[in-house]
Amino acid sequence: MHSQPTTDTKVAEPTTETVPMLRVDGLSKQYRSKHGKVQAIEQIDLAVHPGEFVSIVGPSGCGKTTLLNCLSGLIQPTTGELALDGRAYSSPPEELSIVFQDYSRSLFPWMSVEQNIAVPIRDSSSKAERRESVYRLLAQVGLPEKTGPMYPWQLSGGMQQRVAIARALVSRPKVLLMDEPFASVDAQTRNVLEDLVLNVWQEWNKTIIFVTHDIDEAVYLSDRIVVLSGSPASTIADLEVPISRPRDQLLSKQDPRFGEIRAELYELIMGAHKVDREAS
Numbered sequence: 001m002h003s004q005p006t007t008d009t010k011v012a013e014p015t016t017e018t019v020p021m022l023r024v025d026g027l028s029k030q031y032r033s034k035h036g037k038v039q040a041i042e043q044i045d046l047a048v049h050p051g052e053f054v055s056i057v058g059p060s061g062c063g064k065t066t067l068l069n070c071l072s073g074l075i076q077p078t079t080g081e082l083a084l085d086g087r088a089y090s091s092p093p094e095e096l097s098i099v100f101q102d103y104s105r106s107l108f109p110w111m112s113v114e115q116n117i118a119v120p121i122r123d124s125s126s127k128a129e130r131r132e133s134v135y136r137l138l139a140q141v142g143l144p145e146k147t148g149p150m151y152p153w154q155l156s157g158g159m160q161q162r163v164a165i166a167r168a169l170v171s172r173p174k175v176l177l178m179d180e181p182f183a184s185v186d187a188q189t190r191n192v193l194e195d196l197v198l199n200v201w202q203e204w205n206k207t208i209i210f211v212t213h214d215i216d217e218a219v220y221l222s223d224r225i226v227v228l229s230g231s232p233a234s235t236i237a238d239l240e241v242p243i244s245r246p247r248d249q250l251l252s253k254q255d256p257r258f259g260e261i262r263a264e265l266y267e268l269i270m271g272a273h274k275v276d277r278e279a280s
């Protein structure tokens with residue numbers, strides 16, 4: 001069962017026995033390059049429970065992408081431990097997929113939409129199974145069947161990001177990491193894609209960790225919002241979003257609590273940004 005609330009309060013507090021779907025203990029990340037060391041993440045602990053939708057926000061350049069890349073296993077943290085559904089990992093786990101902001105670089109331009117979506121399962125399924133999964137997913141992300149044989153560059157930006165989402169889902173991951181996935185599409189498409197992600201989350205019972213610059217987007221989508229400090233990133237707040245589900249682009253944003261959380265987040269992020277500037 002999905003842990004979505006039907007009343008206007010948040011998901012039930014996980015019991016102490018609940019194993020987090022994703023757990024991060026004492027994560028820090030220092031980059032070393034020929035220009036010197038950059039401490040991107042100071043110290044982060046995080047527990048995301050099964051079926052939660054958690055957004056990560058913070059001032060520009062604070063370390064959000066670094067955190068998501070560490071969670072994905074794509075880059076190694078300098079310190080800290082990661083566990084997915086109770087199992088420690090240090091390289092990309094199969095049960096976890098990532099959707100990047102830049103769909104034009106994450107899709108392979110020489111492959112059709114169908115081939116792009118099938119990449120994660122091409123060694124583990126028959127041609128017929130791949131085809132069945134791909135066309136089911138195309139429908140799920142709202143793309144017509146005729147887009148299957150097309151190439152990514154023949155599609156709009158919003159359609160390409162739908163393809164990227166379908167590809168992230170094809171291996172049936174437990175956790176979906178999304179790094180500002182809608183930052184490059186127009187505002188109207190963005191709202192449509194936000195609702196698409198909420199549908200996928202609900203129907204497929206996913207756990208989602210979503211990085212965004214957009215405070216309204218974070219409030220609209222999330223059960224919980226983790227606010228990071230300026231660089232190097234550490235957690236300065238972890239706010240629940242007590243707005244009823246299903247969410248609606250008009251009605252949810254008219255909820256007085258939407259405005260209250262937005263104002264709280266704005267103050268936190270501007271405060272963190274100010275500290276960041278004073279320190280530099």
Ligand SMILES: Nc1ncnc2c1ncn2[C@@H]1O[C@H](COP(=O)(O)OP(=O)(O)OP(=O)(O)O)[C@@H](O)[C@H]1O
Nearest residue numbers: 031033038040059060061062063064065066067231
């Ligand atoms: N590969 C790298 N080598 C060295 N420094 C890096 C590298 N990647 C990121 N950084 C630095 O780490 C810090 C955090 O960067 P990161 O991209 O994680 O922040 P962000 O919050 O995602 O940024 P934005 O808000 O612009 O999306 C920045 O100071 C950045 O310059």
